[in-house]
Every structure is written in structure tokens, then in C-alpha cells.
Amino acid sequence: MSxxxxxxxxxxxxxxxTLWAISIVVFVVLQQLVPGNVADIMDGSGDATPAQVHAEExxxxxxxxxxxxxxxxxxxxxxxxxGVAPLSGxxxxxxxxxxxxxxxxxxxxxLLIAIVxxxxxxxxxxxxxxxxxxxxxxxxxxxxxxxxxxxxxxxLLLLAxxxxxxxxxxxxxxxxxxxxxxxxxxxxxPSITIGLTEAGLLAQMSRAAMLEVxxxxxxxxxxxxxxRPVRLYGLYALKAAALPILSLIGFLYGLLIGGVIVVEQVFxxxxxxxxxxxxxxxxxxxxxEAQVLIIAIAFIGGNLLVDLISPLFDRRLxxx
Amino acid sequence: xxxxxxxxxxxxRRNRGGAWSRWVTAGTRNLGLIGVFGFGIVLxxxxxxxxxxxxxGSSVDRIAAPPFLRxxxxxxxxxxxxLGRSELARVIVAARIAIVAAFxxxxxxxxxxxxxxxxxxxxxxxxxxVLGRLMDFIFGFPSYVLPILIAVVLGPGLWVACLxxxxxxxxxxxxxxxxxxxxxRHRAYVSVAKLxxxxxxxxxxxxxxxxxxxxxxxMVGLSLANAEGSYAVLAYLGYGVAxxxxxxxxxxxxxxxxxxxxxxxxLFPCIALVLLVLGFVFIxxxxxxRFDPRGEIRFGRGVSGQ
Numbered sequence: 001m002s003x004x005x006x007x008x009x010x011x012x013x014x015x016x017x018t019l020w021a022i023s024i025v026v027f028v029v030l031q032q033l034v035p036g037n038v039a040d041i042m043d044g045s046g047d048a049t050p051a052q053v054h055a056e057e058x059x060x061x062x063x064x065x066x067x068x069x070x071x072x073x074x075x076x077x078x079x080x081x082x083g084v085a086p087l088s089g090x091x092x093x094x095x096x097x098x099x100x101x102x103x104x105x106x107x108x109x110x111l112l113i114a115i116v117x118x119x120x121x122x123x124x125x126x127x128x129x130x131x132x133x134x135x136x137x138x139x140x141x142x143x144x145x146x147x148x149x150x151x152x153x154x155x156l157l158l159l160a161x162x163x164x165x166x167x168x169x170x171x172x173x174x175x176x177x178x179x180x181x182x183x184x185x186x187x188x189x190p191s192i193t194i195g196l197t198e199a200g201l202l203a204q205m206s207r208a209a210m211l212e213v214x215x216x217x218x219x220x221x222x223x224x225x226x227x228r229p230v231r232l233y234g235l236y237a238l239k240a241a242a243l244p245i246l247s248l249i250g251f252l253y254g255l256l257i258g259g260v261i262v263v264e265q266v267f268x269x270x271x272x273x274x275x276x277x278x279x280x281x282x283x284x285x286x287x288x289e290a291q292v293l294i295i296a297i298a299f300i301g302g303n304l305l306v307d308l309i310s311p312l313f314d315r316r317l318x319x320x
Numbered sequence: 321x322x323x324x325x326x327x328x329x330x331x332x333r334r335n336r337g338g339a340w341s342r343w344v345t346a347g348t349r350n351l352g353l354i355g356v357f358g359f360g361i362v363l364x365x366x367x368x369x370x371x372x373x374x375x376x377g378s379s380v381d382r383i384a385a386p387p388f389l390r391x392x393x394x395x396x397x398x399x400x401x402x403l404g405r406s407e408l409a410r411v412i413v414a415a416r417i418a419i420v421a422a423f424x425x426x427x428x429x430x431x432x433x434x435x436x437x438x439x440x441x442x443x444x445x446x447x448x449x450v451l452g453r454l455m456d457f458i459f460g461f462p463s464y465v466l467p468i469l470i471a472v473v474l475g476p477g478l479w480v481a482c483l484x485x486x487x488x489x490x491x492x493x494x495x496x497x498x499x500x501x502x503x504x505r506h507r508a509y510v511s512v513a514k515l516x517x518x519x520x521x522x523x524x525x526x527x528x529x530x531x532x533x534x535x536x537x538x539m540v541g542l543s544l545a546n547a548e549g550s551y552a553v554l555a556y557l558g559y560g561v562a563x564x565x566x567x568x569x570x571x572x573x574x575x576x577x578x579x580x581x582x583x584x585x586x587l588f589p590c591i592a593l594v595l596l597v598l599g600f601v602f603i604x605x606x607x608x609x610r611f612d613p614r615g616e617i618r619f620g621r622g623v624s625g626q
Contacts, residue, residue: 017453018460025457026469033473147598149549151556151569152590155576162580258463262553266576276465277557280472292465299462 008308015304019296026292027070031285073289083286092287095275100294101176102271105183106190106260107298113195114252118142118202119245125203126210127233139207146200150259154193154266161189173270190267194259198252205252209244213237243313250306254299354609358602365596368415376409400585410566411588417560417567418596421482421551426543428486430536433493438524440494441501455491463488464553471559478561485550489543496539500532534611541604545597552593568593 048056057063076083082092125139145153161169167185174182213219214237222232261273268274272291279288400406440451458466470484471477504510504527513523554560555569563570568589575585 014453014456018456021453021457022460030469030473143601144594144598147545147601148594149552149556149597151553152572152593155572155579155586156590159579159583159586254459254462256462258465258553261464262557265557277468280468292469295462295465296460300460 004311007311011304011307015300018300019293022296023074023289023293024070027073027285027289028066030288031069032066034283073286077290077293082290085284085287087282087284092290095287096272096290096294099270099272099275099291102173102269103260103264103273103295104298105176105187106194106263106269106271107256109187109191110194110198110256110259111249111253113191114198114202114256115249117195118199119206121199122203122206122208123210123233123238123241126207126214129211129214139203142200142203144200145196146204148197148200150193150197150262151266153197154190154263157189157193158267173268186269190263190269193263193266194256197259198256201255202248202252205248206241206245209241209248210237212244213240216240239313243310246306246310246313250303253302253306257295257299354602355606358599358604358606361595361599362419362603365415365419365599368412369419370416372412372415376413407585407588410571411568411592414566414568414571414589414592415596417478417565418548418551418593421478421485421560422544422548422596422600424479424482425485425489425547425551426540428483429489429543429547430486430493430540432486433490433495434497434529434532434536436490437494437497437499438501438528441498441505442520442524442528451494455494458487459491461488464550464557467550467554468557468559471554476554476559476562481551481554481560485547485554488550489547492543493536493539496535497532500535501528504528504531538604538608538612541600541607545600545604548593548597548600 054063062069073083080093082096084090085092085095088095121142158169169189172186174186176183219232219237222236227236260271261276263269264271264273265277272295276288276291276295279285279291436451436455440448461469466488467481467484470487471480474480510523510527513527518526551560552569555567556573558570558573560567560569571589572586572593575589579586
């Protein structure tokens with residue numbers, strides 16, 4: 001039991017440490033090193049006097065020592081107050097609350113498509129490896145999809161939708177709250193874009209994981225002793241391959257979040273990835289910090305979840 | 321499967337003694353179909369990268385008279401882009417940036433990662449802990465986020481992109497070299513070298529690095545395709561080389577604006593990019609078959625950060 005406790009606590013502690021390190025690096029390092037600040041951007045035309053810009057900097061607290069600013073920000077953030085975005089005057093929490101659901105929905109749908117398509121194909125192509133034709137036929141399309149960068153498949157799907165399936169072509173976002181069908185229509189192409197790319201990778205990876213399991217002596221023994229294929233693959237092999245596939249999904253999750261950023265750009269969805277790129281352009285570090293941290297929380301949290309589920313498949317992970 | 325079919329042709333012609341056919345025979349035998357395709361595609365891009373800019377010359381930036389975004393035909397084989405520049409010239413010249421970006425990123429990741437992994441395992445203790453934390457930290461960023469942030473700090477550019485993409489890959493190389501180093505650190509020949517007064521550098525370069533070449537080669541193969549894709553994404557988002565240098569990612573993002581009316585210009589950067597990434601995927605596949613037939617090395621994070 002203490003092994004389990006030790007495992008869980010060490011995983012949780014290391015996740016929190018990484019998050020904290022990311023928060024300090026994004027806030028302190030970026031704000032110190034990036035030329036220009038939001039006061040310069042607010043003075044877009046450049047006709048403010050230096051004294052006016054400086055006054056604005058003082059008002060926004062940009063002249064205070066950086067660690068002091070970080071301390072204040074962290075204290076507020078921990079109580080849920082992320083501050084106000086200087087350019088728009090909107091509360092950052094509100095901005096995030098508008099952006100985050102879009103990104104999370106996209107990530108969820110994309111991962112769902114990737115798992116539903118990728119894992120069965122990978123496993124089937126591993127099982128049918130001996131018949132070379134089937135193996136190649138199953139693998140080739142997925143290799144092709146895997147080799148296509150996410151913005152390329154996104155652009156091509158967008159192009160195809162404009163010409164051939166116009167029902168899915170859309171340039172305005174419809175929120176989930178206002179219309180479920182409208183929202184799903186808007187999200188369909190972006191989710192398929194992400195899902196397809198990730199499915200290609202997942203198929204590759206789960207094929208490799210399954211092949212390794214199938215080469216184990218106990219599988220050969222089980223097959224030789226006449227175990228029915230359903231039982232052999234479905235129970236014996238899949239159980240052993242589940243752990244590597246699970247840790248692959250954890251890894252995939254990071255790629256998926258990166259994919260969300262790009263796809264939001266391709267399809268002009270007002271999500272957090274697009275917001276992040278905008279915050280960079282506008283030097284809105286308060287907003288950027290919040291967006292990077294929420295993306296990092298989603299990523300590290302997902303990996304933590306995978307780490308915590310993994311021992312259910314392999315007890316040796318916690319007994320060591 | 322198909323390599324046998326390919327083999328049969330040249331071997332019957334061997335008596336004619338053509339050096340080319342002998343070369344092809346040896347190539348298909350050693351590389352297999354996947355390897356031949358992979359190395360073939362990448363070789364074509366490498367040739368374009370070396371001689372392309374010279375061969376194409378100034379026509380890469382030359383602006384033709386309207387109509388812009390014209391479809392392919394006589395004069396402009398692949399048509400022109402939105403400024404009236406030849407698509408063919410730009411697709412060829414962009415190969416240099418694509419090849420440099422892929423190999424540059426992987427070399428950066430390899431050097432950084434191997435240094436971290438070997439030092440962590442060889443020195444151990446606090447150093448191991450600190451480097452482990454550092455690698456966790458780098459891994460804590462979802463893909464593209466760290467390169468984007470680095471590009472914001474250092475300014476966009478090819479070398480910044482290589483360095484930052486390499487940095488995001490370094491934990492992969494670090495993890496492999498750390499594990500491999502731990503496995504051989506206490507072998508007899510390492511202890512003997514230590515006892516006979518060899519310096520740690522000598523032991524690392526003479527005994528440890530040669531022992532981890534195989535796994536590292538597999539990881540290099542897996543990383544090349546990823547590096548190319550990552551660079552293309554950065555370029556697409558505007559953090560690649562500065563215009564007017566041709567680059568598949570930025571060519572696509574420029575052409576996408578006009579895509580609905582003139583879809584012609586979108587196609588060629590897409591095709592070139594997918595072909596190149598596919599070439600790298602095939603090379604990765606071939607390296608894996610050769611050095612890691614059991615598929616033990618994977619792109620991804622080990623459970624519990626080991």
C-alpha cells in the first residue's frame with residue numbers, strides 16, 4: 001500500500017512542480033526578454049509621448065520589480081482572479097471562459113475520432129501482419145495521413161468542403177449553447193482534421209505495441225494450444241498491449257493540444273490556441289500566462305491521469 | 321514483399337555489368353522497398369536543396385505580369401503565386417529550408433538530449449535529479465507551444481526554429497541515452513577503463529556513445545518526420561524564415577487566403593511537404609526494422625518518467 005501512496009504522491013508532486021516552473025518561466029522570462037510591452041501596443045500609432053507611455057506602464061504596474069509582479073499575479077491567480085486585459089478591458093477569466101470550451105470540445109472530439117479509428121486499425125494490421133498485402137493496404141492510408149501536417153489536411157478539407165460538401169463549410173463560429181447541431185457542424189471539419197492526423201500516429205504506435213506483444217512466447221504457446229482467435233487477441237494480447245497504448249495516448253494528448261492551436265488558426269475558431277497567438281502579438285502577458293497555464297494544466301493533468309491509471313494494468317509500476 | 325520482385329530484374333541483367341544495376345540490386349537488397357522509397361525521396365529533396373537555388377537563380381523572386389495565381393501551363397509549369405512568382409521555382413528552392421530545418425532540429429535535439437542523458441546517468445545523484453526535472457519541464461509544454469514562445473523571445477528564423485524544435489525533442493534522446501548509459505555504466509570494461517585512469521570524457525566517447533548508436537539512430541529516424549512537420553507548422557504560423565524566402569509552410573498560409581477562388585497554388589507546397597515527410601517516415605521505418613526489430617524504442621514518454 002505504501003508503494004501505491006509513494007507512486008501517487010511522487011507523480012502528483014512532480015506535476016505540480018512542472019506547472020509552477022512553467023508559470024514562472026512564462027511570466028518572468030518572457031516579460032523580461034520580449035521586446036516591447038502592452039503599453040507600446042496600446043500606443044499603436046506611436047503619437048504618445050514617452051512620458052505618456054511611461055505613465056501607462058506605471059498604471060499597469062509594469063515598472064514594479066518582476067518577481068513582485070509575479071508574486072501578486074500568483075496570489076490573485078490562486079484565488080481565481082486572473083486580472084484584466086489592458087487592451088480590451090475585459091476580465092481575463094471571462095476571456096478564458098469564452099475560449100476554453102471551444103478548445104476542449106475540439107480536443108475531446110479529435111481524441112475520440114483518433115482512438116475510434118486509430119487503435120482498431122493498428123491492432124488489426126498487427127494481427128494480419130503475416131498476410132503482407134492486407135498489412136500494407138491497411139497501413140498505407142494511415143502512413144499518408146500521418147505524414148500530412150495538420151494544417152495541410154485542414155486546408156485541404158476546408159477547400160473540399162467549400163466545393164463538395166458545402167453543408168459543413170462555415171466561417172462563423174456557433175457556440176454549443178446556442179445550437180447543438182450548428183455547433184457540431186462547425187466543429188466537424190476541425191475535429192476530423194485533428195482526429196485523422198492523430199489516428200495515423202496512433203495506428204502506427206498501437207501496431208508496434210501489438211506486434212511486440214504478439215511476439216511473446218506465451219502468445220505463441222496459447223496459439224499453438226488452440227485458443228480461439230477472439231480469446232487470444234481480445235483477452236490475452238490486448239490486455240498486455242493496453243499499457244503501452246495507454247501511455248501512447250498520454251503522449252498523443254500533447255500533440256493533440258498542439259494540433260488544436262494550429263487547427264483553430266486554420267479554421268478561424270475563436271478558441272484558446274488562437275487567443276494565445278493573439279496575446280503574443282499584443283504582448284498581453286497576463287492573458288498569455290493564463291492561456292499557457294491552462295493548456296499546460298490540461299496537458300500535464302492528462303498525463304498524470306494516464307500515469308495514475310497505468311498501475312491498474314501493471315502492478316510492477318507501484319511495487320518498485 | 322515487393323523487394324523480391326525488384327531484385328529479380330537487375331540480377332538477370334548483372335552480366336551486362338552495368339554499375340548502375342549492380343548498385344540498384346545492392347540498394348534494394350539492403351534497404352528494402354520502404355528504404356529505397358524513403359532515401360530516394362529525401363535524396364531528391366537534398367539534390368534540390370543543394371543545386372536548386374543555383375539552378376533556379378533569380379527567377380524565384382521574379383514577378384511575372386498579371387494574371388496572378390495563374391494555373392500551370394506553358395511558361396509556368398506549376399503556375400504563379402499571388403504575387404506572380406513562379407510556383408515551380410519556389411517549390412524547388414524551398415527544399416533547402418525544409419531539409420536544413422529537419423536535419424538541423426534533429427541534430428540540435430540529439431546533441432542536447434544525449435549530453436543531458438549521458439551526464440545524468442554517468443554523474444548520477446543531484447545532477448541526475450536536476451536534469452530529470454529539466455527534461456520533465458521541457459516535456460511539460462504541449463507541442464509547438466515552447467517553440468512559439470522561444471521564437472517570440474529570440475525573434476523568428478530558421479536557426480531559432482531548429483534550436484527550439486530540437487529542445488522539445490531533447491527529452492526523447494535524453495531518456496534513451498540515460499537508460500542505455502545506466503545499463504552499461506557498471507560493465508567490466510567501463511570499470512577497467514576507469515581504474516586505468518581514463519578520463520570520463522574518454523570513457524563516454526569511447527565506450528558509452530558507441531553502445532547507444534543503435535537506439536539513437538532509431539530515434540533520429542522517428543524524429544526527422546516530426547521535425548519537418550513541426551517546422552512547417554511554425555512557418556505556417558509565421559515563426560519560420562522571413563519572407564520573401566520560399567518555405568512550404570508560409571507558401572501554404574499565403575495561398576490559403578485565395579484558396580476558394582484559386583486553389584491551384586495551395587496544392588504544390590502541400591504535395592512537396594507531404595512527400596518529404598513521407599520520405600522521412602519511410603527512413604524512420606527502415607531504421608527501426610534494422611536496429612529495433614522488436615519495437616522497443618518509441619516516440620513518447622515512459623510511464624513514471626523513467
